[in-house]
Amino acid sequence: MGLEEKLPSGFVLTTVEQAAGWVRKASVFPATFGLACCAIEMMTTGAGRYDLARFGMEVFRGSPRQADLMIVAGRVSQKMAPVLRQVYDQMPNPKWVISMGVCASSGGMFNNYAIVQGVDHIVPVDIYLPGCPPRPEMLLDAILKLHQKIQDGKLGVNAEEAAREAEEAALKALPLIEMKGLLR
Amino acid sequence: MSDHTHGEGQNGNAVPAPRDTGGEVIRVRKGMFGANNGGDTSGYGGLIRTVTLPGASSRPYGGWFDEVADELEGALEEQDLLPENAIEKTVVDRDELTFHIAREHLLQVARTLRDDPALRFELCTGVSGVHFPGDKGRELHAVYHLRSLTHGRLIRLEVSAPDSDPHIPSLVEVYPTNDWHEREAYDFFGLIFDGHPALTRIMMPDDWQGFPQRKDYPLGGIAVEYKGAQIPAPDQRRSYS
């Protein structure tokens, strides 16, 4: 007794993009990629109380070749960076990256020789998730936002067009240092 | 501020160890706020302070400290090693006993400390490197903490080496647990432990240049950008100490 029962003549028109996005967002397989403190919160999210299974994501894949979501959970050291990139390269397309926690997003409080100052130096990031570490609810929120992003994903020429637009917008964007306003 | 705790606590005996004057000068601090290029308007630009670590103590050290020192000296004499050659100085500070050991005798002293039934320091809790660039000729210190489970005691050994010749004998054959600890100290401070079975980098990537926890190695942070402003990395900022 859902939407499907109310459809006129039993069929519905949509685009391939939307259908593909809808299917993809409901079957995201995260890779088992824990680094530091955030990995513990990621495991907590998978465990009983927060229960990632509600979003069809409880199966963390041990092999990156079976995964399409990498949750970079924790600080990325200079020594780990090549490994992380290799894991990312091993994942089949389409793939997404959540940068979980401030250390992965920007280096956080570890502004020093050992830590990569933001995992976006190595892999493209879809969602930045702040917090040190983020609560499981925050990770769930990031995952839901990522689901929406996957749902809205483009295919083929539309994808190329979207990428081009994004690049143009980024080139035109005002650098942070030239922005005015509150210091943040 | 710390004087009133000498010789108390686990040591039982409340006799503070008499202190020779003159400790180890590790640094001379000049000015304030780290502004050495004339930008300091605080009026403290001419401030000069020497930083001195606690100096050698003389007997009695108090409590079981004397017993350990006696036993160690006796055991070294039995091995035809003059204690004053091996033990450069003994420091009792904050209820802790430190032997400064000449590096060429470190291995023998450690073996004695481990094997002598009256000493029996079975557990070494690793080595911690400390870099004092201002302590000329003794820039690199390796600090070992030895714990005796038999007697419930804890002592510290301190060995120093100059930056130009950063060699210290390895303690791995006496305390195998020091294997990784010495690799770590090598990785961070460039201390070369002679006789270590495989002295390679452990924390940093194998091709890393430099020894990152030395004082002359920068922190390596980057400036953090905000809207219309930049905050320099922590080691580039004005400092108070």
Next chain:
Amino acid sequence: MTTPHATPRATTEGTVYTVTGGDWDEVVESAVKSDDERIIVNMGPQHPSTHGVLRLILEIDGETVTEARCGIGYLHTGIEKNLEFRNWTQGTTFVTRMDYLTPFFNETAYCLGVEKLLGIEDQVPDRATVIRVLLMELNRLSSHLVCIATGGMELGATTIMIYGFRDRELVLDLFELFTGLRMNHAFVRPGGLAQDLPPGAVDQLREFIKTMKKNLPEYDKLATGNPIFKARMKDVGYLDLAGCMALGATGPVLRSAGLPNDLRKTDPYCGYETYDFEVPTADTCDSYGRFLIRLEEMRQSLRIIEQCIERLEPGPVMVADKKIAWPAQLALGPDGLGNSLDHIRNIMGTSMEALIHHFKLVTEGFRVPAGQTYTAVESPKGELGVHVVSDGGTRPYRVHFRDPSFTNLQAMAAMCEGGQVADVIVAVASIDPVMGGVDR
């Protein structure tokens, strides 16, 4: 490749091997002789069963591990160096992130060291010390729960993992109530604590103890007598007392070899000598013994927590010396915990001296007399030692953590060589290394 049982034949599509039957004894014999089953397996740093970003390099002959080596440093964070550029109080924020499963042990060990350098050990209020003990024992519970949970998960027993995380959540709820954070608290400060326990804390603690007393036996029911669990754990990861002593292993690894060495008893700190508890040991030297020890330690921790509740007398939680005590007064505002507005109004409006003092202490920090000290606490993994050196400044000159995970992980090779590949996982899980602590 040419053997009597596989003859090559060239075809247009490449060489085709025809494998014929043969006497299996011959096959096995030649396999042993040729020894081409000897392979090097690189396990990690990204591997679901290595307990973090640990890299194991295993030389394998068939299913037998002939040589095992560890590669670490994949989580090296440079915390010890970062500390040298922050003041003494800010240091707790860094050290709490070292071994992120035992934040209160890191903080307490560091703060005990700083207090010793300052010479104010006797001035730390009793209530602060009792709360430190309370938090540490709660933390011991949560750390052991994660050890058992992830250890179970690495064996493929996901139910144990769900159980462990279920109970850990209960501990984290308490942490959140007390400190405002689930992890990385920076709650223990040099001189005492960041703030007092909130109202209702004791009731929640009593409730928690009741729940845990009901939940802890479930691990016994689920795992302790479970034949599969026992078969995987017994006699695996064997390390006897001599091995432990030589390799410097402490904590449950050492106690599983029969030596009841626990710093809470042998070198007490924070008044542990006045608490009534036992140090469990095992004589099996194996993973199963370590599992049983962890279970028993959790029960003992509950005992200590009960005693802590009785000792909680009202009083200050920070030293009275205003030259050291952090001047902030926290209060709950509409946007969460922060500086008390009344306090700020007071010092801003009435006392210029208080304002200057506040500013100096917060921006510059207090000075610590030159010297060095080593303080050790018994973390859930073993002896957590902190070597703190001060040059008399407002920042640490050098802080070195002797992390038990780091030292105990050295024993991995001794435990695994000669065993099966699958047992490597069990042995590593029984050491319970946390890479944040190993690499710092």
